[in-house]
Amino acid sequence: MIHLTIYLILQYYLNWLNLIFDTICYYQSMFLMQMQIQIEMDGNLFHRDPQETALGKKIIQHSIQMINNYGFESFTFKILAAEIESREASIYRHFENKHGLLLYITAWYWSWLRYQIIYHTHKINNPAARLKKLFFFWLHQSQMIKLSIM
Numbered sequence: 001m002i003h004l005t006i007y008l009i010l011q012y013y014l015n016w017l018n019l020i021f022d023t024i025c026y027y028q029s030m031f032l033m034q035m036q037i038q039i040e041m042d043g044n045l046f047h048r049d050p051q052e053t054a055l056g057k058k059i060i061q062h063s064i065q066m067i068n069n070y071g072f073e074s075f076t077f078k079i080l081a082a083e084i085e086s087r088e089a090s091i092y093r094h095f096e097n098k099h100g101l102l103l104y105i106t107a108w109y110w111s112w113l114r115y116q117i118i119y120h121t122h123k124i125n126n127p128a129a130r131l132k133k134l135f136f137f138w139l140h141q142s143q144m145i146k147l148s149i150m
Contacts, residue, residue, distance in 0.1 A: 039111045045104045048094045056094055058084050
């Protein structure tokens, strides 16, 4: 019974991570890179801010796609370096390891989501109307993600 519970928790967590990566892939390719929105991140998550250089943006973009396609365990900086046609040392100048990169991507996603919530609700004073707007925003985003995956 305990093993089944642990399995279900892990399965839920993996599904949640896949949803995050699908969301990031969709918005990164469709919206954020075109508009040049820069989300402020905690400086402890990286050695060199990847949002400030073309190589850093390339690292983030390709690592999200590779983690989503191949899984986190199969993903390495060596494979990423070959994919972006750079040296492995260049990636290590931005991030300590792949776990640090994953933390950065996850923190970036939540910061971006916070930005979207504030952007879409900053003029709504009524709490019920604000909650309704957030619900429809979330529903719309979920549908867009499903469409982009198909």
